[in-house]
Amino acid sequence: MWRFLLSRLLSAVPTLLAIVTLAFILLRAAPGGPFDSEKELLPAVRERIERSYHLDEPLPAQYLRYMGQLSRGDLGPSFQYPDKRVNELIAQGFPVDLAIGGFALLLACAIGIPLGAWAAWRGGGADRLAGGLALLGISVPVYITAPLLILLFAVTLQWLPAGGWGEGAARNLVLPVLAMALPYIAYVTRIVQSGVQATLQQPFMRTARAKGLGTGALLFRHALRPALVPLVAFLGPAAAGAITGSIVIESTFGLPGIGRFFVEGAFNRDYTLVMGVTILYGLLIVVANLLADLVNALLDPRVRLQQ
Amino acid sequence: MSALPRVSVVLLLVLVAGAIVVPWISPHDYFTPDWDATDLPPTFAGWHLLGTDDLGRDLLVRLAWSCRISLLVALAASLISLTIGVAWGAVAGYRGGRVDAFMMRTVDVLYSVPFTPLVVVLTVLFGRDLVLLFVAIGAVSWLDVARMVRAQTQGLAQREFVIAAEVAGVHPAAILWRHIAPNLAGVVIVWLTLTIPTVILTEAFLSYLGLGAQSPLTSLGVMLADGAAQMRSRPLLLLCPALVLIALVYCCNRIGDVLRARHGN
Amino acid sequence: MSCGHAMATESTALLCARGYSLRRADGMPVLQELSFHLGRGEILGVVGESGSGKTQLLLSLLGLAMRGACSGGSCRFDGVELAGAGEPVYRSQRGKRIAMLFQDPLLSWNPCLTIRTQLTEVLHAHCGLRGRAADARAAEALAAVGLAQPQRLLRQYPHELSGGMRQRAMLAMAVLAEPDLLLADEPTTALDATTQLAILDLLARLRRERGMSILLVTHDLGVVARVADRVMVMRSGQIVETGEVGTMLRQPAGGYARALLAAAQQLERREFPQ
Ligand SMILES: Nc1ncnc2c1ncn2[C@@H]1O[C@H](COP(=O)(O)OP(=O)(O)O)[C@@H](O)[C@H]1O
Ligand SMILES: [Mg+2]
Numbered sequence: 137m138w139r140f141l142l143s144r145l146l147s148a149v150p151t152l153l154a155i156v157t158l159a160f161i162l163l164r165a166a167p168g169g170p171f172d173s174e175k176e177l178l179p180a181v182r183e184r185i186e187r188s189y190h191l192d193e194p195l196p197a198q199y200l201r202y203m204g205q206l207s208r209g210d211l212g213p214s215f216q217y218p219d220k221r222v223n224e225l226i227a228q229g230f231p232v233d234l235a236i237g238g239f240a241l242l243l244a245c246a247i248g249i250p251l252g253a254w255a256a257w258r259g260g261g262a263d264r265l266a267g268g269l270a271l272l273g274i275s276v277p278v279y280i281t282a283p284l285l286i287l288l289f290a291v292t293l294q295w296l297p298a299g300g301w302g303e304g305a306a307r308n309l310v311l312p313v314l315a316m317a318l319p320y321i322a323y324v325t326r327i328v329q330s331g332v333q334a335t336l337q338q339p340f341m342r343t344a345r346a347k348g349l350g351t352g353a354l355l356f357r358h359a360l361r362p363a364l365v366p367l368v369a370f371l372g373p374a375a376a377g378a379i380t381g382s383i384v385i386e387s388t389f390g391l392p393g394i395g396r397f398f399v400e401g402a403f404n405r406d407y408t409l410v411m412g413v414t415i416l417y418g419l420l421i422v423v424a425n426l427l428a429d430l431v432n433a434l435l436d437p438r439v440r441l442q443q
Numbered sequence: 444m445s446a447l448p449r450v451s452v453v454l455l456l457v458l459v460a461g462a463i464v465v466p467w468i469s470p471h472d473y474f475t476p477d478w479d480a481t482d483l484p485p486t487f488a489g490w491h492l493l494g495t496d497d498l499g500r501d502l503l504v505r506l507a508w509s510c511r512i513s514l515l516v517a518l519a520a521s522l523i524s525l526t527i528g529v530a531w532g533a534v535a536g537y538r539g540g541r542v543d544a545f546m547m548r549t550v551d552v553l554y555s556v557p558f559t560p561l562v563v564v565l566t567v568l569f570g571r572d573l574v575l576l577f578v579a580i581g582a583v584s585w586l587d588v589a590r591m592v593r594a595q596t597q598g599l600a601q602r603e604f605v606i607a608a609e610v611a612g613v614h615p616a617a618i619l620w621r622h623i624a625p626n627l628a629g630v631v632i633v634w635l636t637l638t639i640p641t642v643i644l645t646e647a648f649l650s651y652l653g654l655g656a657q658s659p660l661t662s663l664g665v666m667l668a669d670g671a672a673q674m675r676s677r678p679l680l681l682l683c684p685a686l687v688l689i690a691l692v693y694c695c696n697r698i699g700d701v702l703r704a705r706h707g708n
Numbered sequence: 709m710s711c712g713h714a715m716a717t718e719s720t721a722l723l724c725a726r727g728y729s730l731r732r733a734d735g736m737p738v739l740q741e742l743s744f745h746l747g748r749g750e751i752l753g754v755v756g757e758s759g760s761g762k763t764q765l766l767l768s769l770l771g772l773a774m775r776g777a778c779s780g781g782s783c784r785f786d787g788v789e790l791a792g793a794g795e796p797v798y799r800s801q802r803g804k805r806i807a808m809l810f811q812d813p814l815l816s817w818n819p820c821l822t823i824r825t826q827l828t829e830v831l832h833a834h835c836g837l838r839g840r841a842a843d844a845r846a847a848e849a850l851a852a853v854g855l856a857q858p859q860r861l862l863r864q865y866p867h868e869l870s871g872g873m874r875q876r877a878m879l880a881m882a883v884l885a886e887p888d889l890l891l892a893d894e895p896t897t898a899l900d901a902t903t904q905l906a907i908l909d910l911l912a913r914l915r916r917e918r919g920m921s922i923l924l925v926t927h928d929l930g931v932v933a934r935v936a937d938r939v940m941v942m943r944s945g946q947i948v949e950t951g952e953v954g955t956m957l958r959q960p961a962g963g964y965a966r967a968l969l970a971a972a973q974q975l976e977r978r979e980f981p982q
Contacts (some may be wrong), residue, residue: 151552272693275640275689275692277647277692279664280688283671283674287675338815340817340818342810342816343808343810343816343817343818343878344818345802347802347807347830348799348801348830349803361821362819387652398560398564402564417560436820437865438819438865
């Protein structure tokens with residue numbers, strides 16, 4: 137178990153290195169530089185700024201310097217926010233995304249798992265209804281639900297604020313969490329529904345029925361568990377995506393998360409900021425997939441943890 | 444075998460036909476501002492059936508053009524990734540051995556690259572060009588199709604007609620093209636119906652962020668972003684493109700689901 | 709309908725079918741006009757070629773036949789009418805009064821749950837036992853079917869057991885709530901010859917010691933000869949012949965039983981060397 141964890145984390149190092157390197161090359165290959173937009177800069181001033189960020193060095197030297205910093209856990213200074221380190225920016229923004237993404241995923245599981253299981257169990261009309269709703273949920277993107285939720289609950293009914301972080305007040309969280317959760321609810325429902333449908337066909341379900349078990353034991357103990365394996369495989373990468381922040385959610389609700397750093401940083405050629413967010417994303421994917429494999433090994437004892 | 448979902452097929456055909464026909468028969472175009480007709484509600488006067496936006500441009504015509512752009516981007520991107528994916532998967536599946544191991548390992552690594560951020564960065568860095576947009580989407584979304592095609596090809600390579608062709612000394616490229624490719628049609632169609640809606644959503648997402656279609660050209664994402672900005676005064680500007688996008692994506696997904704069930708996976 | 713009009717044995721029968729039939733959802737008959745009875749402590753062998761409806765017969769008695777199937781006629785189990793009964797009636801019998809032993813010892817276990825969970829849930833559902841008490845009973849039951857180290861076994865998952873162990877444990881699980889009737893669907897088909905014998909001996913012991921009645925489906929006349937009292941031959945959903953095992957095997961009346969017997973004899977000699 138510990139050996140498995142260690143070897144998986146170690147094997148993720150080359151992948152992360154590859155992602156960092158690729159991001160570095162992509163960013164530097166792109167036309168433009170971090171201080172291009174500030175046109176009124178005198179050439180001398182600009183040169184001095186660039187030297188202070190070591191942008192005048194040859195690229196391989198910059199790459200090595202960056203990797204050296206990275207090995208000490210330092211993501212470097214931001215170009216766009218001159219008095220901040222990238223570490224600080226991420227530490228400020230990440231809790232926002234963690235809260236919204238985390239609650240959205242919890243909500244998705246809390247609704248999607250029972251709904252999908254119930255629909256598959258009942259079959260017939262319930263199955264079609266849940267299937268149709270889930271398909272609709274998948275077809276409605278966040279950039280439609282978010283404005284519509286604001287229009288309904290903030291503008292028309294005036295129950296909730298239209299945006300802002302409010303230091304994480306529950307009132308401010310409701311709409312962004314809901315908007316983010318809707319497509320995930322749909323995905324979770326679909327995956328659980330088809331998973332339970334498949335397990336219900338298995339011979340062991342007939343055994344369980346013949347034993348005289350009640351509906352609860354049949355559905356939740358016997359049928360649901362194998363059906364959760366594909367769900368966990370989906371949730372791993374999905375969780376990484378959800379908590380690195382949705383650019384749309386952040387911009388629509390005016391939230392200070394890190395998703396917007398990514399886009400803004402790319403626009404402004406803020407190399408270190410984009411690299412920092414990319415690395416965080418890569419790390420999260422590695423950790424989420426690792427967790428997913430662990431949970432699946434718990435769910436299905438036949439799964440051997442592969443190194 | 445389940446029947447095709449009739450409502451979805453008809454609705455999709457109506458949307459496609461509307462996207463093609465409306466700009467022809469309407470007296471308006473999608474880009475010329477009309478300062479005497481700004482912010483009109485739906486009216487028969489001047490044939491602004493859905494009203495106009497803040498620049499006086501006809502909403503219905505812009506909606507139709509958005510559909511055209513969305514469908515065009517979706518088709519083009521899908522075809523690009525289809526070409527790469529089928530070639531990659533078929534060669535890997537047919538050759539097997541080390542070639543296969545290497546090619547599929549590459550696919551695995553690329554899988555761990557986050558898709559949406561990559562497209563965002565690509566479009567931000569290399570300019571907001573519509574052509575580049577679908578090349579980018581196409582170039583990163585061929586992984587699924589490569590996997591599916593590989594699995595299918597591995598099965599086909601064991602079949603009698605392929606073995607017979609091999610024994611007869613037919614060139615491997617000819618076997619791939621003549622015997623294997625036609626049998627991949629099933630998986631490919633299923634994949635297409637499920638990928639086109641994904642690409643439509645991605646394009647709308649990028650355009651919503653201002654990274655896709657640029658003014659005066661429009662797309663569903665652009666219209667959604669404009670509509671969201673004015674939703675308090677003119678909810679119609681948000682609701683119309685929203686409904687069209689949802690209908691488009693839902694119908695494709697629904698048809699894709701049925702086709703996939705038919706092909707049994 | 710009363711069962712008491714024919715032989716004396718029928719009046720005391722535990723299970724008594726009269727014109728019992730089963731139709732698929734599309735109206736196709738699967739079982740037609742079956743009439744048979746099974747006494748207390750009796751083992752009735754059911755033989756017949758595959759597709760003759762043996763499995764569906766057993767499943768239908770528990771209300772678990774294929775989706776949409778409906779049963780007609782009459783089949784009384786200890787005073788309860790099973791033909792055309794509703795889910796609550798079947799639910800009240802499953803596991804507690806009527807248990808079933810399936811053919812495939814691997815696929816019949818839930819791969820994600822330990823042996824302990826799958827055994828103790830029966831005790832919880834039917835005997836109100838849980839925790840330590842249930843564990844102890846489960847271990848006892850495993851030991852009773854000849855499994856060594858039952859405590860360790862309880863912690864294991866089905867895939868960690870051998871085929872023979874799985875089927876023994878399945879038998880232990882089936883009789884955990886001390887049902888009166890055991891429906892055994894080809895319980896030995898998937899096993900090797902030695903394990904087959906062991907399972908058959910266990911069935912014979914269950915009948916001897918607990919007075920359990922067993923409906924034993926098989927396509928192997930050797931199995932019938934070893935443990936059954938009477939045998940019933942099925943073909944295309946109908947009963948072709950019924951009789952005492954000794955008589956049937958020595959002088960089968962119908963041509964079909966004779967053909968089956970002839971086919972079985974070589975196998976029998978091979979699998980059960982005397
Ligand atoms: N799930 C099912 N759906 C439809 N028909 C079935 C199903 N299962 C079995 N049958 C039909 O019921 C008949 C009896 O099958 P079965 O009881 O499994 O035979 P046996 O166990 O004697 O080999 C067969 O003709 C088979 O085609
Ligand atoms: Mg059978």
